[in-house]
Amino acid sequence: MDCERFRRMISKKLDGELSRDDELLLSKHLEVCPDCSRFFALTEQSNELYRGMAEVEVPGTILPAIIAETTAKERTNVFLPRWLKVAVAAASIVTVLAGIDIGKRLVDTYTSSDQVTLQETLGLDYLSENPPGSLGNALLASSGGGQDE
Numbered sequence: 001m002d003c004e005r006f007r008r009m010i011s012k013k014l015d016g017e018l019s020r021d022d023e024l025l026l027s028k029h030l031e032v033c034p035d036c037s038r039f040f041a042l043t044e045q046s047n048e049l050y051r052g053m054a055e056v057e058v059p060g061t062i063l064p065a066i067i068a069e070t071t072a073k074e075r076t077n078v079f080l081p082r083w084l085k086v087a088v089a090a091a092s093i094v095t096v097l098a099g100i101d102i103g104k105r106l107v108d109t110y111t112s113s114d115q116v117t118l119q120e121t122l123g124l125d126y127l128s129e130n131p132p133g134s135l136g137n138a139l140l141a142s143s144g145g146g147q148d149e
């Protein structure tokens with residue numbers, strides 16, 4: 001069985017570019033090949049996830065990174081549809097952006113209160129035993145805490 005060929009067909013099918021004849025061949029193959037059936041189910045799911053993703057405005061500085069990421073590995077990958085690579089890269093970036101946003105909100109929330117220092121909020125008390133010049137000391141200094149010696 002030429003599974004590689006059928007997987008290309010699956011990719012085409014999801015892009016709506018598969019001919020009727022090939023569609024018939026593919027569905028017959030999927031009935032007898034569990035590997036390709038699994039591949040089809042997985043790609044179809046990812047495709048639906050990708051289509052269901054909200055459109056996000058990507059900052060211009062990140063775009064070259066996406067392009068580099070999705071084109072650099074082109075030759076080393078055995079078989080992975082281009083749209084899937086773009087989707088994976090975009091999803092990672094959305095995750096990072098969401099993380100940055102959540103981080104900012106946390107800091108805003110905790111630093112808005114004058115009674116609580118950032119050091120206490122972040123639980124950096126355990127660092128107070130650190131000698132000058134250590135990473136812990138640097139962390140304390142940067143959080144505005146510091147200690148009396």
Ligand SMILES: [Zn+2]
Nearest residue numbers: 003006033036
């Ligand atoms: Zn197969």
